[in-house]
Amino acid sequence: MDDKNFVKELTKMDDNFTDWYTDVILKSELVDYAPVKGFMVIRPYGYALWENIQKVLDEKFKETGHKNAYFPLLIPESMLNKEKEHVAGFAPEVAWVTHGGDNKLQERLCIRPTSETIICTMYSKWIKSHRDLPLLINQWANVVRWEKTTRPFLRTTEFLWQEGHTLHSTANEAIEETLRMHKIYADFCEEYLAIPVIKGIKSEKERFAGAVSTYTIEALMHDGKALQSGTSHYLGTHFSKAFDIKFQNKVGKEEHAYQTSWGMSTRVIGGIIMTHGDDRGLKLPPNIAPIQVVIVPIAGQKPGVLNKVAELKKELSSKFRVELDDREEYSPGYKFNHWELRGVPVRVEIGPRDIENNNCIIFRRDTLQKETISLDTLQEHIEKLLVDIQQNMFEMAKENTENYTFEARSLEEYINIFETKQGFVKMMWCGDVACEDKIKDLTASTIRCIPFEEEQLDTKCAICGKDSKHMVYTARQY
RNA sequence: CGGGGUGUAGCGCAAUUGGUAGCGUACAUGGUUUGGGACCAUGGGGUUGCAGGUUCAAGUCCUGUCACUCCGACCA
Numbered sequence: 001m002d003d004k005n006f007v008k009e010l011t012k013m014d015d016n017f018t019d020w021y022t023d024v025i026l027k028s029e030l031v032d033y034a035p036v037k038g039f040m041v042i043r044p045y046g047y048a049l050w051e052n053i054q055k056v057l058d059e060k061f062k063e064t065g066h067k068n069a070y071f072p073l074l075i076p077e078s079m080l081n082k083e084k085e086h087v088a089g090f091a092p093e094v095a096w097v098t099h100g101g102d103n104k105l106q107e108r109l110c111i112r113p114t115s116e117t118i119i120c121t122m123y124s125k126w127i128k129s130h131r132d133l134p135l136l137i138n139q140w141a142n143v144v145r146w147e148k149t150t151r152p153f154l155r156t157t158e159f160l161w162q163e164g165h166t167l168h169s170t171a172n173e174a175i176e177e178t179l180r181m182h183k184i185y186a187d188f189c190e191e192y193l194a195i196p197v198i199k200g201i202k203s204e205k206e207r208f209a210g211a212v213s214t215y216t217i218e219a220l221m222h223d224g225k226a227l228q229s230g231t232s233h234y235l236g237t238h239f240s241k242a243f244d245i246k247f248q249n250k251v252g253k254e255e256h257a258y259q260t261s262w263g264m265s266t267r268v269i270g271g272i273i274m275t276h277g278d279d280r281g282l283k284l285p286p287n288i289a290p291i292q293v294v295i296v297p298i299a300g301q302k303p304g305v306l307n308k309v310a311e312l313k314k315e316l317s318s319k320f321r322v323e324l325d326d327r328e329e330y331s332p333g334y335k336f337n338h339w340e341l342r343g344v345p346v347r348v349e350i351g352p353r354d355i356e357n358n359n360c361i362i363f364r365r366d367t368l369q370k371e372t373i374s375l376d377t378l379q380e381h382i383e384k385l386l387v388d389i390q391q392n393m394f395e396m397a398k399e400n401t402e403n404y405t406f407e408a409r410s411l412e413e414y415i416n417i418f419e420t421k422q423g424f425v426k427m428m429w430c431g432d433v434a435c436e437d438k439i440k441d442l443t444a445s446t447i448r449c450i451p452f453e454e455e456q457l458d459t460k461c462a463i464c465g466k467d468s469k470h471m472v473y474t475a476r477q478y
Numbered sequence: 479c480g481g482g483g484u485g486u487a488g489c490g491c492a493a494u495u496g497g498u499a500g501c502g503u504a505c506a507u508g509g510u511u512u513g514g515g516a517c518c519a520u521g522g523g524g525u526u527g528c529a530g531g532u533u534c535a536a537g538u539c540c541u542g543u544c545a546c547u548c549c550g551a552c553c554a
Contacts, residue, residue: 018548037546092552114554147553148479155553208554228554267554298513333514351513361513444550478554 089209282343
């Protein structure tokens with residue numbers, strides 16, 4: 001296949017996937033496009049999903065000693081400019097406020113692309129002694145990054161996230177914190193979102209502007225592209241020096257504090273959709289689904305049916321998130337499709353025939369299988385089923401990731417992989433930026449991370465043939 | 479900012495050589511239905527993106543303009 005055809009084929013594949021993705025998020029009523037380009041409206045169903053994510057993460061943050069706070073939306077330009085690498089990284093994509101009412105401001109204010117600078121400014125006032133440390137604060141907020149191209153959830157101009165910002169008295173403690181939060185993200189993705197992730201560290205080229213090191217979790221989507229799903233940065237003293245965050249240590253000497261920051265955004269919702277979704281629509285993991293069980297009455301006009309389902313709803317609601325769809329104007333078939341599109345993991349169908357036999361039909365979204373179950377054991381059955389679905393979805397996703405993980409030992413092999421398919425590629429790397437640039441130019445792929453668990457595939461860099469330093473995962477990315 | 483594409487009812491689309499703008503779906507009302515997107519009847523909904531031009535006549539031809547969208551560079 002020559003280059004042009006290759007690109008054409010790839011574009012076609014991408015187009016189909018894009019159409020599917022757009023279709024699903026709009027039809028399932030997660031989001032709508034906003035009147036302002038690049039922004040999205042998160043509709044109640046989508047927001048309920050985000051709320052569940054928030055709830056779980058927030059609990060984990062609090063368990064590890066973090067507290068929530070809130071910092072302003074706008075940041076003075078001079079404040080942003082204090083850390084050089086940081087500004088250089090973010091300046092091209094910040095939105096500016098230039099007027100208050102009709103009056104031009106003396107100093108422009110930027111809408112936060114992230115809050116390091118304003119938070120550091122406050123931290124410098126709050127920290128005097130080693131007794132003030134560690135300082136562990138998280139903020140739930142929105143940020144704005146003026147991206148050239150956008151896509152709902154995956155890359156929007158404004159997005160919701162949480163950003164944690166911590167200060168420590170030693171480098172080791174800060175690094176520990178960075179790794180602790182990285183692990184929380186990884187576990188969250190795997191246990192709650194059923195998304196298997198590769199855990200690792202970013203190459204110098206790919207790391208956060210102003211960080212000493214960036215830890216990341218990378219997930220592979222259905223179409224073979226990688227999604228960075230949560231990052232945790234060790235900032236060293238870069239910011240504390242720029243913002244003068246100092247404390248007196250135990251022997252009375254002044255020191256700059258060691259710092260971390262970490263964030264996870266609404267982007268993971270895009271990850272859920274693209275990891276699990278199928279041609280019927282969304283498939284939500286039970287642990288995070290806004291609705292875990294939907295009850296659909298059959299022949300609701302017949303005596304006893306509506307009473308029975310209402311009773312059932314009440315009973316199941318004590319254990320699960322339940323929705324009863326007793327709308328009269330829609331047929332059962334319509335409702336089946338309606339809730340499948342929205343990814344509800346379990347559906348209970350119940351009609352006159354079932355009531356007579358004291359059972360119901362139960363449908364699982366992940367495998368599309370139906371089963372007849374006695375009403376007496378329904379609750380226990382659903383409880384087990386939800387666990388099973390959660391587990392199964394993770395296994396399926398893991399299998400998919402493994403099937404689309406390849407190995408390359410030469411540049412030729414590497415290019416060949418991206419010409420015929422796409423996914424993760426494992427390869428040895430010399431550590432040189434030139435090799436990173438080369439694969440980006442040739443295949444639009446980048447190093448996603450240097451994994452914690454490296455394998456010795458070879459002793460030479462697959463790209464340039466020099467001695468290798470690391471095994472890396474590469475992929476095309478969102 | 480570079481390269482494609484599209485603008486007609488809420489959404490998806492049609493309209494032959496230029497000749498009174500239509501279909502599906504959704505919506506409204508009434509009735510019959512209900513185990514995989516129910517059916518019948520009736521009804522409402524339009525300055526064809528905008529501005530100019532050609533013509534007896536423009537959704538259709540010409541010029542300009544705007545918007546949206548996809549692909550690339552930047553990025554969680």
